[in-house]
Amino acid sequence: MPYDPELVAPMRREMVDLGAKELTTSKAVEDFFSQKKGTTLLFVNSVCGCAAGSARPGLRLALSSEHKPDRIGTVFAGQDTDATAAARAHFKQFPPSSPSAVLFKDGEPVFFLPRHMIEGRDAPSVAFELVGAFDEFCAKK
Amino acid sequence: MGTFHSDKGELHGITVVVETNGPRVYVGRCDEETREGIILLDADHHDDGADGKSTGDYLRFAARFGIFKKHDRVVVPRAEIRKITPLGRY
Numbered sequence: 001m002p003y004d005p006e007l008v009a010p011m012r013r014e015m016v017d018l019g020a021k022e023l024t025t026s027k028a029v030e031d032f033f034s035q036k037k038g039t040t041l042l043f044v045n046s047v048c049g050c051a052a053g054s055a056r057p058g059l060r061l062a063l064s065s066e067h068k069p070d071r072i073g074t075v076f077a078g079q080d081t082d083a084t085a086a087a088r089a090h091f092k093q094f095p096p097s098s099p100s101a102v103l104f105k106d107g108e109p110v111f112f113l114p115r116h117m118i119e120g121r122d123a124p125s126v127a128f129e130l131v132g133a134f135d136e137f138c139a140k141k
Numbered sequence: 142m143g144t145f146h147s148d149k150g151e152l153h154g155i156t157v158v159v160e161t162n163g164p165r166v167y168v169g170r171c172d173e174e175t176r177e178g179i180i181l182l183d184a185d186h187h188d189d190g191a192d193g194k195s196t197g198d199y200l201r202f203a204a205r206f207g208i209f210k211k212h213d214r215v216v217v218p219r220a221e222i223r224k225i226t227p228l229g230r231y
Contacts, residue, residue, distance in 0.1 A: 048154060095207040114207040116156035116228040 002079050003047050012076060014056045015045055018063060020072040026086035029075065033090055036107030038070035039138045042087055045076045046098040051119040055099040058118070058126025065131045067138040069103060101130065105137050150174050156207075157181070158200060158231065159217050160224040164189040166196050167217055168208045168228060178218040179225065183210045204231035 016022055020043060023029045033040075043059060046052040062068075075084045077098035084098075091102045091109045099118060103111040111133035118126055152171040159167040159179060169184025185208040187199040207228075 051154065095209045097207045100207075112206060116204075116207060119155050120227065120229060 002081075005079075008047055008076065008079055011045060011047060011052065011056070014060075015043060015074040018056075018060055018072065020074040023073050023075050023083050023087065024080045026082045029073075029083050029086040029090075032071075032073045033087075033107070035071070036104075038106070040071045040073065040104040041069040042090070042102045042104070043072065043074045044084065044087070044098045044100045044102075045074050045079075046115075047078065048099065048115075051115050052099040054121055054123045054126050055101070055118045057123035058121075059101065059130060061123055061127035062130035062134060065127075065134060067131075067134040067140075069134065069138055103133050103137055110137050152179075152225070152227075156228040158203070158224075158226045158228050159222055160226075161217065161221045162223050163221070164196075166200070167215065168200075168203050169210070169212070169215065171225075172214075176219070178216050178220075179222065181215050181217065182213065184208075184212045184215045185210055186212070186215070200231055204228060 012022060021032060023032055075087045077084045088096055091112065094102070094109070094112045094114070097114040100115055101113040102109050113129055117129060150173060152174060155171050156168065157171045159181065161167070165186055165188050167181055167184055167186045169181030172180040172182050187194070187196060189196045
């Protein structure tokens with residue numbers, strides 16, 4: 001059951017403030033993924049304080065590093081269910097997980113940070129994982 | 142910012158591996174530990190050797206990518222539990 005929209009509004013805003021495109025419908029997801037060239041980060045947002053409470057600040061830290069994805073999109077699990085299902089269809093080899101982050105290169109998923117790698121960790125630790133992936137896949141060569 | 146339930150114990154919200162005294166292992170998000178056992182949400186289980194996979198193979202995949210859930214909620218009785226470990230430490 002979705003949470004009160006007022007409760008999740010700050011969590012949505014946190015992602016938009018990071019430059020993420022908020023994807024709330026399946027059409028928006030398909031439009032977003034229609035551009036395959038380059039690197040794309042999809043962040044599956046969540047209300048869970050145990051994990052998302054460090055995932056979003058971790059992503060903020062990671063995005064201040066030298067290399068970053070060309071595009072960032074976000075869906076909100078448990079809130080925008082159609083959009084989340086449409087997004088997960090693009091990385092269905094990975095089990096559903098929220099919060100989580102998937103990095104795509106030229107349309108192919110190349111890195112997955114599932115919830116269990118986030119929960120119980122602080123923001124710098126989450127950022128460390130993301131920066132490693134950004135350095136490997138987002139550096140312009 | 143997020144929702145917290147600090148009254149449910151230190152493992153609340155953490156994805157854990159529950160090894161049992163038998164061939165079965167559970168992986169799921171801990172909701173709560175009680176005197177009776179551990180309550181897991183969005184959980185999966187694996188029996189050693191099922192689908193041609195050893196418990197080790199199953200846990201290696203789970204540690205890297207997570208699990209495909211079979212149960213919305215499962216209670217593992219305390220008498221059956223051998224060890225509980227956060228999946229993130231595997």
